[in-house]
Amino acid sequence: MMSQGKHKWMTAVSEELRALKENGVWEVVIPPTCSHVLHNKWVFKTKTGANGDVERYKARLVACENEQLFGVDYTVTFAAVMELSTVKVILVLSRRWNVLARHGDVPNAYVKAEKEPHLDVYMKVSKRMKTDEMDLKRYGLNDSSKLELLLNKSLSGLKRAGRLWSKLLHSRLCEAGFMQCTTDMCLYFKKDADEITFVGVYVDELPVTATSRDAMDKFFKEMSTLEIKDLGVVNNFLDL
Known part of the structure; x- marks a missing residue:
């Protein structure tokens, strides 16, 4: 990595691996013979503020989507994406009620969702991961060449990830008393x-x-189990 911001990117990688470990996204195993094991890659991007300044360096470990097999690694795919006109409605209501709309963001959203119980997905150990000596001792190995990752939760890049996250978010919103609009x-x-x-x-x-404002504060409090971040007033959402 030859970027001038190398240390910031390396910090972002460490933060991503720590978050994945804390969320119990995988366990290190020796996969069954002839298992379909996915490769992975790192995706790097910066997050800018309203004035265009870089606010955060983000690194994401993602599964290689092109290697996934229907019926083996996923079944149904879906991602919740509202219509552009819906965004405009939210902004119009905000102006009418004279209460500034706020921007919620869920860090590591996909890894919060549990995997489908009937599908076992295996993934290569990332080159940036350090092998735990306990894993080697548990399997009686001298090196990590036979070890892979069994995913316990969803992960960015998996075709099923969007649907599983949407399902989790929907259930939490319904538990808080929210209903879906028919439009x-x-x-x-x-x-x-x-x-x-x-x-x-x-x-x-x-x-x-x-x-x-109290109603919005209540929403963020009710959704605290998903660790939703309040990014403040909506200044730029889908370039609107």
């Missing part, structure tokens, strides 16, 4: 006494507006 299934609303809250879903980004 756009990626728009949720909740009526509580005299307050109304609208939440849009664009994969792992959630623009939120409500009739009061």
